[in-house]
Amino acid sequence: MNRADFAADLARRRAAAGLSLADLARRAHLHRGYAGNVEHGHRWPTETVARALDSALDADGELLATWEAANHAPRTHTRNADEYPIELLELATRAEASDVSPTTLDLLDSRVDAIARAYTRLPPTELLREVRTSARQIGGLLDGRATLAQRRRLLTSAGWLALLAATLHVDLGQRDAASSARTVAGSLGRETEHDEISAWGWEVDTWTALVDQHWGRAKALATAGEDLAPKGSPAAAQLAMQAARATARLGDGPQVRAALRRAEIALEQQSADRPPDHHFYFDGDKYELYTGTTLSWLGDPAAENISREAAAHYQTSGRRRRLTTAYLDLGLVLARLRRPDEAAHFGVLALGANHLVPSNAWRADELVAAVSRYRGIPEVEELRELAAQRVLG
DSSP states (O other), rough: OOOHHHHHEEEEEHHTOOOOOHHHHHTTTHHHHHHHHHHHTTSEEEHHHHHHHHHHHTTTTHHHHHHHHHOOOOOOOOHHHHHHHHHHHHHHHHOOOOOOOOHHHHHHHHHHHHHHHTTTTHHHHHHHHHHHHHHHHHHHHHHSSOOHHHHHHEEEEEEHHEEEEEEHHHHHHHHHHHHHHHHHHHHHHHHEEEEEEHHHHHHHHHHHHTTTTTTHHHHHHHHHHHSOOOTTHHHHHHHHHHHHHHHTTTHHHHHHHHHHHHHHHHHHOOSOOOTTOOTSSSSSHHHHHHHHHHHHTOOTTTHHHHHHHHHHHTTTOOOOHOOOOOOHHHHHHHHHHHHHHHHHHHHHHHHHOOOOOOOGHHHHHHHHHHHTTTTHHHHHHHHHHHHHHHOOO
């Protein structure tokens, strides 16, 4: 028996099993091109590879026996030391084997970025469908062959998707799903040793506490996240601003301004590697909007001009959820300045635009409660009617 007999036996058994070369290579954990060369007699496999092929074809040792006969080597053959470098070369070949192309990874990264950029424009339910589709694609790629570097890149993309999913579930009031997605994001952040993904996980927790109006917990979570976030990262800026908002609800003006300053410094230190409308970027527009929210919650009259400027900006930007937030901030500060007609007017704009997500519903309720004691004012009555319709709906 010669080596051509082994190649022929391999080809016959693969065909009988109904496997393609790619299927065989996948089962035997070989590169497809290498498996093809073995089957066509262009490469002579080592005993390790022959065993892997025998197992992949469920040949019960018969294919291995063919290899041994052709190789004139018994099963108990003891290898010479100079055979091991070949084995190591095969290990390197397997490590470099991949079914994932660089183009696929680039397209996937672009898709994840596109979803993150659509966060303030599209409804959460629509974005969640996009997140799930991309997550399934990543799962499929991880099931195949990929290099260590490629797997790390895929897991990093999955981490960003998990963070988006967690945030969207919070926005929709789906706490269990948000908690699960947050847990996944934390795990992937640790697995990839990606400190910014881990820090954004803390931001999701902070945002949840703010929505639930747990101000002290929100401040503590934001502070813990700031300690973890890479210096000057978007996560550091976002967490500092969330700390400012939570502290504003606690009424501590000096700490509010200290947190605003930290956010400003982090904003200035950011690298410009993401577009301004990316959810995981902290742009100057967001700083202005959040400052308006913070000062509004603190009861600072300066919030009026800041929120007016933010509202004017977002009227033309197409980012409707941020526009709704600016209207609510402006309405609240005007209510506290005892200008209920103007306050209610902006509340009507916020509710009437139909871009209010469940995570911001409590803020609308707060504004309605603040102006409801001013009965008989047309704008107030219109806002009360809109609010009642929303509850009934």
